[in-house]
Amino acid sequence: MLVESLAYNLLSIRQLALMVFATFFDLDTVALLWIKTLKVAFVGHVENGLYVVNFSEHPTKIVTCLMAKVDVGWLWHRRLVHVNMRSLQSLLKGGHVRGLTNVCF
Numbered sequence: 787m788l789v790e791s792l793a794y795n796l797l798s799i800r801q802l803a804l805m806v807f808a809t810f811f812d813l814d815t816v817a818l819l820w821i822k823t824l825k826v827a828f829v830g831h832v833e834n835g836l837y838v839v840n841f842s843e844h845p846t847k848i849v850t851c852l853m854a855k856v857d858v859g860w861l862w863h864r865r866l867v868h869v870n871m872r873s874l875q876s877l878l879k880g881g882h883v884r885g886l887t888n889v890c891f
Contacts, residue, residue: 797839811837 816837830839
């Protein structure tokens, strides 16, 4: 998830679940377990109402970058203040936006 006004990265629990991670929450802690190895990937705590993970205090020595690949269609969706995909397709067909070429919606 991207929130441009935030200075922090947000994690998608759904994306983590699809990558075979289990997430456990309680009142002040979050833990992520890699199901394949049953190892704890990271542990976080609550700060100002949000679960925060400090990856420099990682409990294991294995550090993996979890990334999501954004396709160009979704990038334009965000750039144009979350306009719907049908409208983006119309803009593309009409040639109304510079740089919006060969994009599938």
